[in-house]
Amino acid sequence: MPPTYGGCSPNQREIRRTAASERQRPVKVSFVIPLLNCLDLTKACLASLQATVPRGLDYEVIFVDDGSTDGTREWLRSVSPPNGPATPGPPFRVLLNERNLGYAASNNRGAHEATGEILGLLNNDLLL
Numbered sequence: 001m002p003p004t005y006g007g008c009s010p011n012q013r014e015i016r017r018t019a020a021s022e023r024q025r026p027v028k029v030s031f032v033i034p035l036l037n038c039l040d041l042t043k044a045c046l047a048s049l050q051a052t053v054p055r056g057l058d059y060e061v062i063f064v065d066d067g068s069t070d071g072t073r074e075w076l077r078s079v080s081p082p083n084g085p086a087t088p089g090p091p092f093r094v095l096l097n098e099r100n101l102g103y104a105a106s107n108n109r110g111a112h113e114a115t116g117e118i119l120g121l122l123n124n125d126l127l128l
Contacts, residue, residue, distance in 0.1 A: 029059040030116030034106035035124050036066040039075055042124040046079075052128040062113060064095045064106040 031049060035042055046061065053059060063076055073096065080092040095109055107121050 027118060028116040029057060029118045029120055030062060030114030031059060031120040031122055032062045032064065032107055032110030032114060033122045033124050034064045034066060034103050035068055035072055036100060037068045037070040037072060038124055039070050039072045042072060045122065045124050045126050048128045060091045060093060060116060062093045062095065062110040064097065064110045066097050066100040066106055
């Protein structure tokens, strides 16, 4: 049996050291928000999300629109123009579906495009 130091074998110490360094590594979160109209709810959801996430958290917001006709698509262009976000905060990405694919398919599309290590699937009527 190999000697132990401080109650841990050399391998156990290395595992603990590796686990501790991984916990200190920054994590990126991707929030996917499918949309179908309800622009006022979407704006409130985004404001709530931005007010709630911890300072310094690396995150992105991916909006997936299912064919909104209430001004949502125009608003999406204002928060994520081709040359970058117009609002302060994280990157906003916009995916426009040609037709209503439904909540599950829109979440799947957003998840496929996500770059984060953690995925948050949100409804646009959610207030955090």
